[in-house]
Amino acid sequence: MDFSDRQTALSHDILMSIDKPSRYTGGEPNSVMKDDADIRFVMCFPDVYEIGMSHIGMQILYGMFNSMPDVWCERLFSPWTDLDRIMRERNIPLFSLESQQPVKTADFLGVTLQYEMCYTNILQIFELSGIPFYSADRTEDDPIVIGGGPCVYNPEPIADYFDIFYIGEGEVRYRELFDLYKRFKAENKSREEYLREASHIEGIYVPSLYEVTYDENGRFTEMTPRYEDVPARVKKQLVKNMDESFYPTAPVVPFIRATQDRAVIEVQRGCIRNCRFCQAGQIYKPVRERSPEQLKELAREILKNTGYEELSLSSLSTSDYTHLKELLDYLMEYCGEKKINISLPSLRIDAFSLDVMSKVQDIKKSSLTFAPEAGSQRMRDVINKGLTEEDILHGSEMAFKGGWNKVKLYFMLGLPFEEESDAVAIAELCNKVAGVYFDTVPKSERQGSVQITASSSFFVPKPFTAFQWAEMNTPEQFVEKAKITKAAVRAQLNQKRISYHYHDTGTTIIEGIFARGDRKVAKAIEYAYRHGAIFDAWTETFSYEGWIKAFEETGVDYKDYIFRVRDDDENFPWDFIDSGVNKSFLLREWHNAAKAQKSTNCRNQCMGCGAGAFGCGVCVE
Amino acid sequence: MSVTVRFKFMRTGPVRYLGHLDMLRYFQKAVMKAELDAKYTEGFHPHQIMSFAYPLGVGMETYGDYMDLEMNACEDAEALMGRLNAVMHEGIKVTGAVILREKALNAMAAVAEADYELVVTGDGKVSGDSEKKNAETVLTAAINELMARSEITGVKSGKNIRPGIRILECRRCKDYKGSNDEGADDYELRLVMRLSSGSKLNVRPADVFDKLCGTEAVNESGIRFKVTHLYRMEIYGNDKDGRIVALNDKTAE
Numbered sequence: 001m002d003f004s005d006r007q008t009a010l011s012h013d014i015l016m017s018i019d020k021p022s023r024y025t026g027g028e029p030n031s032v033m034k035d036d037a038d039i040r041f042v043m044c045f046p047d048v049y050e051i052g053m054s055h056i057g058m059q060i061l062y063g064m065f066n067s068m069p070d071v072w073c074e075r076l077f078s079p080w081t082d083l084d085r086i087m088r089e090r091n092i093p094l095f096s097l098e099s100q101q102p103v104k105t106a107d108f109l110g111v112t113l114q115y116e117m118c119y120t121n122i123l124q125i126f127e128l129s130g131i132p133f134y135s136a137d138r139t140e141d142d143p144i145v146i147g148g149g150p151c152v153y154n155p156e157p158i159a160d161y162f163d164i165f166y167i168g169e170g171e172v173r174y175r176e177l178f179d180l181y182k183r184f185k186a187e188n189k190s191r192e193e194y195l196r197e198a199s200h201i202e203g204i205y206v207p208s209l210y211e212v213t214y215d216e217n218g219r220f221t222e223m224t225p226r227y228e229d230v231p232a233r234v235k236k237q238l239v240k241n242m243d244e245s246f247y248p249t250a251p252v253v254p255f256i257r258a259t260q261d262r263a264v265i266e267v268q269r270g271c272i273r274n275c276r277f278c279q280a281g282q283i284y285k286p287v288r289e290r291s292p293e294q295l296k297e298l299a300r301e302i303l304k305n306t307g308y309e310e311l312s313l314s315s316l317s318t319s320d321y322t323h324l325k326e327l328l329d330y331l332m333e334y335c336g337e338k339k340i341n342i343s344l345p346s347l348r349i350d351a352f353s354l355d356v357m358s359k360v361q362d363i364k365k366s367s368l369t370f371a372p373e374a375g376s377q378r379m380r381d382v383i384n385k386g387l388t389e390e391d392i393l394h395g396s397e398m399a400f401k402g403g404w405n406k407v408k409l410y411f412m413l414g415l416p417f418e419e420e421s422d423a424v425a426i427a428e429l430c431n432k433v434a435g436v437y438f439d440t441v442p443k444s445e446r447q448g449s450v451q452i453t454a455s456s457s458f459f460v461p462k463p464f465t466a467f468q469w470a471e472m473n474t475p476e477q478f479v480e481k482a483k484i485t486k487a488a489v490r491a492q493l494n495q496k497r498i499s500y501h502y503h504d505t506g507t508t509i510i511e512g513i514f515a516r517g518d519r520k521v522a523k524a525i526e527y528a529y530r531h532g533a534i535f536d537a538w539t540e541t542f543s544y545e546g547w548i549k550a551f552e553e554t555g556v557d558y559k560d561y562i563f564r565v566r567d568d569d570e571n572f573p574w575d576f577i578d579s580g581v582n583k584s585f586l587l588r589e590w591h592n593a594a595k596a597q598k599s600t601n602c603r604n605q606c607m608g609c610g611a612g613a614f615g616c617g618v619c620v621e
Numbered sequence: 622m623s624v625t626v627r628f629k630f631m632r633t634g635p636v637r638y639l640g641h642l643d644m645l646r647y648f649q650k651a652v653m654k655a656e657l658d659a660k661y662t663e664g665f666h667p668h669q670i671m672s673f674a675y676p677l678g679v680g681m682e683t684y685g686d687y688m689d690l691e692m693n694a695c696e697d698a699e700a701l702m703g704r705l706n707a708v709m710h711e712g713i714k715v716t717g718a719v720i721l722r723e724k725a726l727n728a729m730a731a732v733a734e735a736d737y738e739l740v741v742t743g744d745g746k747v748s749g750d751s752e753k754k755n756a757e758t759v760l761t762a763a764i765n766e767l768m769a770r771s772e773i774t775g776v777k778s779g780k781n782i783r784p785g786i787r788i789l790e791c792r793r794c795k796d797y798k799g800s801n802d803e804g805a806d807d808y809e810l811r812l813v814m815r816l817s818s819g820s821k822l823n824v825r826p827a828d829v830f831d832k833l834c835g836t837e838a839v840n841e842s843g844i845r846f847k848v849t850h851l852y853r854m855e856i857y858g859n860d861k862d863g864r865i866v867a868l869n870d871k872t873a874e
Binding site for chain 2: 005006008012013015016021022025026027028029253255256257303304305306307308309338339341360361362
């Protein structure tokens with residue numbers, strides 16, 4: 001196919017009148033064109049192009065689907081507000097990037113759900129495509145709408161909008177869904193029949209096939225299948241052997257600068273650390289590594305096929321990768337020859353990582369990053385963050401001696417069992433780090449002075465974590481704590497060397513509601529969208545007041561989802577998902593947190609969380 | 622030691638919506654993929670030494686733009702062209718490559734003039750043959766009116782751009798791909814321009830078009846003209862005697 005003859009869905013006049021028109025014209029290097037395919041799958045990341053194209057999960061599934069001869073996978077992102085307005089005014093149907101054809105003509109519309117604040121953007125996608133919001137209203141003319149990604153670990157707030165949720169890692173079950181689709185289409189079976197049969201595939205959740213009951217206060221009690229053949233629990237799907245799973249060696253390379261504008265190799269999936277606030281750490285259990293041999297080959301292939309000038313390593317905790325030294329030694333030599341930069345993820349600061357960083361970064365310009373998450377040792381024990389003050393101070397000392405003088409520290413406020421003294425401890429820790437600089441670097445060797453940048457986000461309890469029972473702070477409590485920290489920073493000896501920032505409270509609250517809400521939330525999302533909510537992850541378009549009004553107008557008791565400690569034996573809307581990690585383990589961890597009692601990590605000693613049943617990764621090492 | 626290679630390239634189709642920096646990034650990646658022996662800057666974040674004669678605006682297509690790349694060594698520029706085209710994609714193609722002689726001006730400094738072709742239609746009014754002929758008459762009158770002036774003030778610069786309009790004509794043209802040969806009536810109207818470019822006097826084709834639309838001839842006709850394609854056809858520099866030569870000409874300064 002001659003690419004220069006490709007027709008764009010939008011006219012020249014429109015493209016010339018909007019910001020970054022090449023967000024919408026497709027045709028990037030390594031994008032896939034097909035003339036004919038049995039199944040057309042439109043994969044949507046419901047945010048702007050530059051964000052969506054930075055997501056490796058989407059690239060994995062795009063490459064994997066397009067490696068199937070009978071499937072054509074295309075991409076779709078949220079039109080920014082300028083184009084949104086034009087499409088509404090002129091009744092232009094939303095189109096996928098590759099074919100530039102209306103989304104509604106596809107067989108499947110897959111939506112990757114990476115963060116809760118994209119929920120209104122999903123409704124925008126539906127509306128501009130001419131697809132009904134609710135699964136119940138869709139007909140044979142509409143694509144099958146599938147949701148995937150980390151947010152499906154509590155899909156209930158958006159359950160009514162989706163025909164199917166795929167629970168777990170996408171590499172495993174899509175082929176079965178496609179084969180079933182082809183068979184049922186050939187047999188002229190209905191959409192309803194397809195969804196019913198799809199629910200028998202492991203990991204596939206069809207929300208319309210379940211009944212939800214609530215108690216007299218409107219609180220969730222249980223969810224049961226409407227039919228005997230529909231499974232009561234849906235099991236998370238995961239890749240057992242990373243080396244045998246698909247990884248794209250020719251990812252699509254955006255023309256315009258994406259947020260992550262570099263080649264990425266995924267060194268491992270999962271995390272051994274068991275931090276109690278972290279959802280990714282639980283839902284991707286157990287940790288599974290790729291072999292260094294495969295990673296070296298992947299890096300070479302991807303760089304060759306993309307022309308990227310930068311390579312990055314991806315995982316939840318790269319320092320825990322057991323072959324890190326071997327891999328980095330190889331990559332530094334290979335990339336050095338080819339003038340390719342290596343961008344290091346946040347490694348744990350130790351002698352090894354400092355040595356590597358000094359080789360690939362300009363020390364004067366780069367900064368060191370620590371994520372202690374909490375200021376006091378007691379709080380770090382509560383959240384099971386296995387990083388001690390000693391680690392931080394010793395790491396800082398080594399770094400300062402090595403020539404660094406910029407340090408970034410990440411914290412959370414509003415954690416369970418937090419007291420005023422814990423907010424103060426953040427400031428004290430920053431002060432100690434600055435103090436280490438003055439103690440270890442003699443005046444004559446100081447270049448500039450030490451700069452400590454501390455920031456705190458506000459904690460959101462997530463399903464499938466030890467803190468799924470926890471209560472959230474109110475916006476007022478969040479701000480009060482941030483002010484305590486800020487005042488404490490100002491009271492420190494080295495306060496001039498410390499800058500402190502904190503995040504927005506409004507998005508945090510709404511995220512908390514979506515994270516642990518139930519099916520009733522859907523109508524509030526629709527209300528908010530109809531009253532202008534869109535791109536809620538962007539501060540310029542987010543309105544907290546608008547959201548609170550939406551909950552009030554639709555009678556959704558949002559406070560009940562977030563502002564209370566949940567009972568140990570409470571049923572949760574997401575309990576029907578079998579993530580492999582037992583609820584009893586999480587509850588034990590919740591009780592340990594209350595006692596500020598640390599736990600171990602998976603490589604040290606098995607804690608019997610239940611993920612061992614998958615029989616792979618660190619559980620069988 | 623290093624040598625500079627000047628590549629001539631075209632871009633047509635949907636890639637015309639890329640901005641200048643996107644083109645730079647695209648070519649940097651192409652050089653990596655083609656494994657050319659490019660020279661790099663020193664330091665922790667080495668990058669290629671690449672420059673363009675004339676940044677391509679969003680929406681503009683080209684058959685004659687230039688990119689200079691510094692290389693450690695190069696014996697056969699034509700061979701590099703083949704290697705680059707092997708990794709090119711979607712409407713961007715290298716059409717020439719020459720090794721610059723020492724002391725040649727860099728591409729941007731060398732630019733003196735450029736040729737453009739603007740495919741013109743009117744708001745739904747210029748489709749049939751008689752309408753096209755009418756539009757052609759109107760545009761020709763507008764050109765005569767404009768060129769008769771001694772002073773035309775540029776939209777952005779405020780400078781007199783009249784001396785910078787070297788050629789301005791309205792022509793009947795076939796589609797550039799030569800695909801429509803069904804009949805003599807099947808043509809499009811193009812404004813053909815040669816305009817001063819570069820640091821001394823830079824005339825933009827859109828400015829000239831706007832000025833044409835502001836003439837009495839166009840106002841009286843009631844036609845609202847618009848541009849559907851804007852092509853840069855060639856970029857020129859000067860030779861040592863001040864004559865106009867294409868930027869990849871061996872005699873260019």
